[in-house]
Amino acid sequence: MSLSNRLLCRYFSSSKNATKNTRTKWKSVIGLEVHAQLNTKSKLFSGARATFGAAPNSCVALFDASIPGTLPVLNKNAVELGVRTALALGCNVSAVSMFDRKHYFYADLPSGYQITQQRAPLARGGALSFPVFVPGVTKTPYYKTARLHQLQLEQDSGKSLHDPVERKSLVDLNRAGIPLMELVFEPDLETGEEAAALVKELMLIMTRLQSCTCRMEDGALRVDANISVHLENTPLGTRTEVKNIGSVRAVAQAVDYEIQRQIAVLDNGGTIHNETRAWDSAAKSTIAMRDKEVVQDYRFMPEPNLPPLHLKLHEAESGADGEPEADVIDVPRLGQTIPELPEQTRQRIIEMHQLTSTIAITLVNDITLYEHFRSITEGSNEKAADRSPKLVANFLINELLTILNRNKLDSADCLLTPDQLGTIVDMLQGNQLNVQYARRVLQQLLGVSSSDEQRKLCPREIVASNGWFLITDEAQIRRHCEDAIQRNPKLVEKYRKGKEKMLYALAGEIAKASEEKIDMARAVELLKEMLK
Numbered sequence: 001m002s003l004s005n006r007l008l009c010r011y012f013s014s015s016k017n018a019t020k021n022t023r024t025k026w027k028s029v030i031g032l033e034v035h036a037q038l039n040t041k042s043k044l045f046s047g048a049r050a051t052f053g054a055a056p057n058s059c060v061a062l063f064d065a066s067i068p069g070t071l072p073v074l075n076k077n078a079v080e081l082g083v084r085t086a087l088a089l090g091c092n093v094s095a096v097s098m099f100d101r102k103h104y105f106y107a108d109l110p111s112g113y114q115i116t117q118q119r120a121p122l123a124r125g126g127a128l129s130f131p132v133f134v135p136g137v138t139k140t141p142y143y144k145t146a147r148l149h150q151l152q153l154e155q156d157s158g159k160s161l162h163d164p165v166e167r168k169s170l171v172d173l174n175r176a177g178i179p180l181m182e183l184v185f186e187p188d189l190e191t192g193e194e195a196a197a198l199v200k201e202l203m204l205i206m207t208r209l210q211s212c213t214c215r216m217e218d219g220a221l222r223v224d225a226n227i228s229v230h231l232e233n234t235p236l237g238t239r240t241e242v243k244n245i246g247s248v249r250a251v252a253q254a255v256d257y258e259i260q261r262q263i264a265v266l267d268n269g270g271t272i273h274n275e276t277r278a279w280d281s282a283a284k285s286t287i288a289m290r291d292k293e294v295v296q297d298y299r300f301m302p303e304p305n306l307p308p309l310h311l312k313l314h315e316a317e318s319g320a321d322g323e324p325e326a327d328v329i330d331v332p333r334l335g336q337t338i339p340e341l342p343e344q345t346r347q348r349i350i351e352m353h354q355l356t357s358t359i360a361i362t363l364v365n366d367i368t369l370y371e372h373f374r375s376i377t378e379g380s381n382e383k384a385a386d387r388s389p390k391l392v393a394n395f396l397i398n399e400l401l402t403i404l405n406r407n408k409l410d411s412a413d414c415l416l417t418p419d420q421l422g423t424i425v426d427m428l429q430g431n432q433l434n435v436q437y438a439r440r441v442l443q444q445l446l447g448v449s450s451s452d453e454q455r456k457l458c459p460r461e462i463v464a465s466n467g468w469f470l471i472t473d474e475a476q477i478r479r480h481c482e483d484a485i486q487r488n489p490k491l492v493e494k495y496r497k498g499k500e501k502m503l504y505a506l507a508g509e510i511a512k513a514s515e516e517k518i519d520m521a522r523a524v525e526l527l528k529e530m531l532k
Helices: 003-012 016-025 076-088 192-209 248-267 331-335 342-353 357-365 367-378 389-406 418-429 435-446 451-456 459-466 474-487 489-496 502-513 520-530
Strands: 026-037 100-103 113-116 127-132 142-155 159-163 168-172 179-185 221-231 240-245 275-280 285-291 309-312
Touching: 026 192, 026 248, 076 142, 076 179, 076 192, 076 309, 076 331, 113 142, 127 192, 127 342, 127 357, 142 192, 192 221, 192 248, 192 342, 192 357, 221 248, 240 248, 240 285, 248 275, 248 285, 309 331, 342 357, 342 367, 342 389, 357 367, 357 389, 367 389, 367 418, 389 418, 389 435, 418 435, 418 459, 435 459, 474 489, 474 502, 474 520, 489 502, 502 520
Parallel strands: 240 275
Antiparallel strands: 026 179, 026 221, 100 113, 127 142, 142 179, 159 168, 221 240, 275 285
């Protein structure tokens, strides 16, 4: 075990009081760099396809392979997607931006340099305000704001494939030239959960803008975290960079681990080195990759084959003949195409449906869950307007997510239709079904192996065939109450002597006898009347 890991183990095994003191002594500072693949059909400077999962080296143009004599041609759609993202984040879009060459030598970078924007990026400034809420971790939601330093366009490199058996390294250039948007945030965060929440909010925004698919499993989004700790009222500490974190949950885990690792090293008299580290998802720890004490000279220089990028920032701008120039990107026009953003949606459904902020955050933070909510309450179905938004939200969050978690499914994997879910809500709202049996209906729907057959099933028919409808007949409820009173004379006697909790013990007996299919609200009312 390495020294840092031994120190970290010693830190985690220390007493609770020592841990509490350490947490008050140290302050953590986190800044994120997010690389998002722009959702274009072709690459940033060539016409090659930007297709994930294609056969190796099947999406490579001559320019991507750095064949002499080839020149870059800027992808207009990539610039437009970058501008829309910048506007959504409140950035100041640059009237003129420029491209640079960043020199370094890897086998998967044929030209020996990466074309990026270093000195004059596409946009600067801006900020992202986002909710931080993790059930079981944060008691109540709170908002955090992270300032955006700059947003720049750049090309991705290829991919090296190492075969340890054959002792060979192969290069796949399919990703070489893929358009990326790098978002550099100021170090305004303090915890791993805040870092994960920022990434989640950014993914929601870019998904709505359709500027990035945000599928981290496909490499469409990668996160680098710069982390340091320092004593209160002292300068910032030496930072480490954790590269290429591949999931939202891993962002929180990697950041929190690195914070605790640095604290453990410093508490034991060690020194934090400026280094690049990687996140090992299997070991749940960061591991050293390379030292950064010696600053690498990338020899930035202007890209000679690309002219400055001019954008139209004001409505008055036009060509020499008074008409808008066809090739100039119109920033104000792009601003008009920005859809409702996640925070606007949260505030709208809070005001429109009188939902709590916690429910609104939970719904909107899950794209699939919110789409179900919107379809069930605001869809074209004639029953949508009559459905209780609070009931729908609670059903989706408490019942649907519970069953999905039980089946180890993500909400995105749920193939149930809004009509099926709406029918279950209608039965709940109409007092024809209770929550326990609503979960059984969901389980039976999800238990069908064929997705086509699953969509054909009708929840109402499932309830009818299994006899799961709620017992609401007054006479039947009264008979169940009478039976419970006759079978439990001691509970009745205690209740009449003033122990009111015995009423709910009797109600439990009724629920058990009816297999939890009885209208318990009416049963409790009748019990009270009959026990007077």
